[in-house]
Amino acid sequence: MSSKIRIKMGPIEVECEGTEAFLKDELPDLLSTVSNLYKESKIGVGDNGGDDPGGGTGGPGQAGVGKIEGTTGTIAAKLQAKSGSDLILAACAHLTFVAKQKTSTRQQIIDQMKSATGYYKKSHSNNLSKNLLGLVQGGKLIEPSSGSYALNAPTRTDLEIRLA
Numbered sequence: 001m002s003s004k005i006r007i008k009m010g011p012i013e014v015e016c017e018g019t020e021a022f023l024k025d026e027l028p029d030l031l032s033t034v035s036n037l038y039k040e041s042k043i044g045v046g047d048n049g050g051d052d053p054g055g056g057t058g059g060p061g062q063a064g065v066g067k068i069e070g071t072t073g074t075i076a077a078k079l080q081a082k083s084g085s086d087l088i089l090a091a092c093a094h095l096t097f098v099a100k101q102k103t104s105t106r107q108q109i110i111d112q113m114k115s116a117t118g119y120y121k122k123s124h125s126n127n128l129s130k131n132l133l134g135l136v137q138g139g140k141l142i143e144p145s146s147g148s149y150a151l152n153a154p155t156r157t158d159l160e161i162r163l164a
Contacts, residue, residue, distance in 0.1 A: 007034050035161055039154060068097035068163045073116035078163055084124040084131045087113050089140065092151050093159045103148045106132070 004017045005027070014034055018026075070078075075098075076090035091112035095104040104112075110128060114120050124131075132149065135141040140155045151159065 005030075007031070031161060035157060039157060068093070068160065070094075070098065071115065072112045073118055075163060076116050076119045079159075081116075081119050084113075084121075084127050085135055087116060087119050087124055088128075088131055088135060089151075089155070089159070090116065090119070092141065092149065093163060096151055096156065097160070097163065103144055103150045106147050106149075109149065 001020055002017060003020045004015065006013065006015045007030070008014075014030070016026075016030060068075075072087075072091050072094040075093050076087055079086060079090055079093075081087050081090050088109060091109045092104055094112050095101045095108055101108070106128065109132075110125060113124055132141065136143050136149075139152060141149045142152045143149055
């Protein structure tokens with residue numbers, strides 16, 4: 001059986017047709033390639049000639065892939081969070097996309113982590129500093145001011161795609 005998929009990020013549009021098995025195996029690489037192409041093109045959200053009927057999230061640097069909703073627990077489930085660092089990213093995604101915050105404090109992040117009761121463990125609070133440092137050093141988060149964190153642009157774009 002043949003399946004089709006169409007991906008649009010701003011003015012970049014890709015259509016693919018193939019067997020379900022082919023799309024299942026190749027879709028992650030295709031999404032990654034389209035995301036990288038979009039980032040490398042340095043096209044902003046407003047640069048698509050007004051052709052964004054998908055109701056993008058609309059903030060600067062966002063891919064405009066659709067509105068992201070849900071609790072931190074819902075986002076953690078979509079991201080298949082397995083570690084404290086994964087839960088921090090889910091919390092930051094919630095604060096960024098749902099709460100529309102540009103930056104988040106340590107306390108806001110930990111409060112969001114605790115709200116994801118199916119994923120939160122007390123050890124996540126104990127390891128918060130270590131995990132935040134690892135995410136900053138790993139380039140997934142930035143620390144614009146002491147104790148304040150934000151998703152970096154590539155991580156933000158990747159999460160938008162994964163959560164849309």
